[in-house]
Amino acid sequence: MVSFILKRLAQSLLVMAIVSAVSFSLFNFVGDPVNNMVGQDATREQRVEIRQQLGLDDPILTQYVRFIGNMTKGEFGLSYRIKRPVDDLILERLPATIELVFVSAIISLFFGIVLGIYTGIKRNSWVSRVILSTSLAGVSLPTFVIGIGLIYVFAVHLRWLPSSGRGGTIDLGWWKTSLLTVDGWRAIILPSITLSLFQLTLILRLVRAEMLEVMRTDFIKFARARGLSEKAINFRHALRNTLVPVITIIGLNIGGLIAFSVVTETVFQWPGTGLMFIQAVGFVDVPIMAAYLVFVALLFVIINLVVDILYFVIDPRIRLGG
Amino acid sequence: MLLRHLVTASSLALIVAGPALAENTLRWTSQGDALTLDPHSQNEAPTIAMNGQMYESLVTRDADLLLQPELAESWTPGPDGWTFNLRKGVKFHDGSDFTAEDVAFSFERASHEASDYKEQIKSIASIEIIDDYTIKFTTDGENPILPNQLTSLYIMDKGWSEANNVVVPQDYKAQEENYAVRNANGTGPFILESRAPDEQTVLTRNPDWWGNGMFPGNVDRIEYRPISNAATRVAALLSGEVDFVLDPPLQDLKRIEATDGLSVKTAAQIRSIFFGMDQGVDKLRTSDAENNPFKDSRVREAMNLAIDRDAIKRVVMEDLAFPTSMITSPGVLGNTPENDPPVTHDVAKAKELLAEAGYPEGFTVRLDCPNDRYNNDEKICQAAVSMYAKVGVTVNLDALPKSQHFPKIQKRESDFYMLGWGVPTLDSHYVFSYLLDSSGSWNAAGYNNARVDELTAAMATELDLEKRTSMIDEAWTLVQADMPYVPIHHQVLAWGLASTVDIPIAADDAFRPRFAVMN
Numbered sequence: 001m002v003s004f005i006l007k008r009l010a011q012s013l014l015v016m017a018i019v020s021a022v023s024f025s026l027f028n029f030v031g032d033p034v035n036n037m038v039g040q041d042a043t044r045e046q047r048v049e050i051r052q053q054l055g056l057d058d059p060i061l062t063q064y065v066r067f068i069g070n071m072t073k074g075e076f077g078l079s080y081r082i083k084r085p086v087d088d089l090i091l092e093r094l095p096a097t098i099e100l101v102f103v104s105a106i107i108s109l110f111f112g113i114v115l116g117i118y119t120g121i122k123r124n125s126w127v128s129r130v131i132l133s134t135s136l137a138g139v140s141l142p143t144f145v146i147g148i149g150l151i152y153v154f155a156v157h158l159r160w161l162p163s164s165g166r167g168g169t170i171d172l173g174w175w176k177t178s179l180l181t182v183d184g185w186r187a188i189i190l191p192s193i194t195l196s197l198f199q200l201t202l203i204l205r206l207v208r209a210e211m212l213e214v215m216r217t218d219f220i221k222f223a224r225a226r227g228l229s230e231k232a233i234n235f236r237h238a239l240r241n242t243l244v245p246v247i248t249i250i251g252l253n254i255g256g257l258i259a260f261s262v263v264t265e266t267v268f269q270w271p272g273t274g275l276m277f278i279q280a281v282g283f284v285d286v287p288i289m290a291a292y293l294v295f296v297a298l299l300f301v302i303i304n305l306v307v308d309i310l311y312f313v314i315d316p317r318i319r320l321g322g
Numbered sequence: 323m324l325l326r327h328l329v330t331a332s333s334l335a336l337i338v339a340g341p342a343l344a345e346n347t348l349r350w351t352s353q354g355d356a357l358t359l360d361p362h363s364q365n366e367a368p369t370i371a372m373n374g375q376m377y378e379s380l381v382t383r384d385a386d387l388l389l390q391p392e393l394a395e396s397w398t399p400g401p402d403g404w405t406f407n408l409r410k411g412v413k414f415h416d417g418s419d420f421t422a423e424d425v426a427f428s429f430e431r432a433s434h435e436a437s438d439y440k441e442q443i444k445s446i447a448s449i450e451i452i453d454d455y456t457i458k459f460t461t462d463g464e465n466p467i468l469p470n471q472l473t474s475l476y477i478m479d480k481g482w483s484e485a486n487n488v489v490v491p492q493d494y495k496a497q498e499e500n501y502a503v504r505n506a507n508g509t510g511p512f513i514l515e516s517r518a519p520d521e522q523t524v525l526t527r528n529p530d531w532w533g534n535g536m537f538p539g540n541v542d543r544i545e546y547r548p549i550s551n552a553a554t555r556v557a558a559l560l561s562g563e564v565d566f567v568l569d570p571p572l573q574d575l576k577r578i579e580a581t582d583g584l585s586v587k588t589a590a591q592i593r594s595i596f597f598g599m600d601q602g603v604d605k606l607r608t609s610d611a612e613n614n615p616f617k618d619s620r621v622r623e624a625m626n627l628a629i630d631r632d633a634i635k636r637v638v639m640e641d642l643a644f645p646t647s648m649i650t651s652p653g654v655l656g657n658t659p660e661n662d663p664p665v666t667h668d669v670a671k672a673k674e675l676l677a678e679a680g681y682p683e684g685f686t687v688r689l690d691c692p693n694d695r696y697n698n699d700e701k702i703c704q705a706a707v708s709m710y711a712k713v714g715v716t717v718n719l720d721a722l723p724k725s726q727h728f729p730k731i732q733k734r735e736s737d738f739y740m741l742g743w744g745v746p747t748l749d750s751h752y753v754f755s756y757l758l759d760s761s762g763s764w765n766a767a768g769y770n771n772a773r774v775d776e777l778t779a780a781m782a783t784e785l786d787l788e789k790r791t792s793m794i795d796e797a798w799t800l801v802q803a804d805m806p807y808v809p810i811h812h813q814v815l816a817w818g819l820a821s822t823v824d825i826p827i828a829a830d831d832a833f834r835p836r837f838a839v840m841n
Binding site: 030031032033034035036038039040041042043044046047078081082083084085088148151152155156159162163164165166266267268269271275276278279282283284 | 357358360366438498503519521522550551557561562722724725728729743744756764
């Protein structure tokens, strides 16, 4: 067990190093931050000086090594755009993203599983067909369009919900939450639906497919033969067996939700890490981009590690093989 | 524990909801939040506009962009500099008195290495405090437009800055955030109540402001929320969540106008859009021509005649542009009807001139263009490509985000590029020294006219207004004959407002809450 985890950890570190190196080399193509950092009346000498101060003219490898060196010391530097420490900024924005992802995950899990079971059991009813065809929209429409559409219907026309922002937040000292105010809940509805739609569709289709599969297996037939109630068969026997792959997918997708909340956060001006990243890209705010990408890589690595460990615990075959 | 949070929550809700009912709360939005509240750290329009609500400068501009006294009551030029008489009885938000010492401190701070304003005030050689309310700036040579250069140079309290360890602006090399980035202590009409960068900034009226009763504004509280996505920004106005949008996208203006309870205001902006042609190099980098066609003034004239500016205005800009033959806007000293004649478009003559210059078959060149900086920038360039095709010049468009576009100009790697230029001093010298002087830092056109250089240097120090104006005139006449640039138009700016709010729109796109009236 310990050696298995150590091995996985070593692999994770390698992955992190590769991801950060690749993303760092991409910064060469994003442009030059200096023009955004000084007023238009700065002289060419001053621009050159800033470039030198920041080490932007050094070879990309030198910059990368310096970045890694500083990172191991816990120094992520100062944002070029707002001149505040990067780690403070990420920690400050993280609660907003985590709350959004949390609510979205609950929505997609709840509706995904419930609708998946329904369409799996009553696969020929017209309700199932409607659900399945609308869910196609969930996977095929871009998040941006869904978000703007929801804003125009619920904020502009019906005026039920706010179009953007986080509503009322309460600072608990270590965590700034919007889940303790009515305004905050009103504000989170539209962005969390937008963010959850894709995952919801995915879970729905997965649960449905698994249900159809499981319903055909022998043990369900035996359960029927034993005279168990439909409810017991559907929920106690069939559903349980569908959940194994679903949990895997969910684990991996929560990381995805955090990483891909970028678009949703931009549309709804949700003050989380995704919005911060987009703004950083527009400004070529290298310290933020670098730290954010490392952070996302770390997140994926951790989630994968946890999933691997869970497999190890659940599935004896891996234990024996490893 | 939870109960306590709930109590805090409800009392917070009361605080937030309470005053909004009784007072005039102005809620507004724009694309980008101020980068910092440190007034000397970033020379950037949204930052200047936000800080200008809390901080004040010696001299300011009203909505018509006329110079007005702010912390200085009057100023007089002398042979070696300017003397400013300061306003008496002014207090900073923390209650301390405003004196000449604060002014001297702020100017020193603004000329520090880490300040983004050091260029603007580099003509000041020394500062002398004559008494508490009189200060003298000795300039390095005469500087007739010093007051124009001070309108966004905000005054900080010396005592507060020392107490909070912010005597110099935030430095990129530092690891710590300094106190002035998120806190403010100015003398201005509004006091900072709370600030969450990129989320919300709340300001409340300063009851002790010197100007109370002197301005029409009746706003008690300002809630600012940046919304970076344009469609969402407009949605917030349409749904009544904000009263004012500073920068609605041009294509949505008709829709805002058509909505009950909303209106649109437009004004000519002090920003001109033009193409630069590099006439300084011997051979163009992106052209099939043997030498540099832009060195020939006939080619430059043809490049000007080929552009149908009225069509760009009509088709690309939805009529929101002022076609021009000059690279600086009305409102800037030097823009006269003689120097800015009506635009001409003549394909036949352009072809003729190209043939005369030795390019009957035209030539190819790459046009570098930003796609996220000016109103419809990329579309303007696309239109220009097809217009140039009609005279035989094959233009290859390279449209990139601003962070990749501007370095090309800065590094002099572009043959043909789009640039927009605003003039904060409202004086032509700013245009000459950056765009037309042979050593100008943005003169990527490589324009070099010895007489223009001479005049640029002379107008920087000429105190006689009449003589100076005639110098500016002469310089523009030379430039208009040489045609180093292809002017396109002056930008129009548009604001979206709820009809309960009246704010005078200004050509510099700055929101001046002291003039905002709500009913």
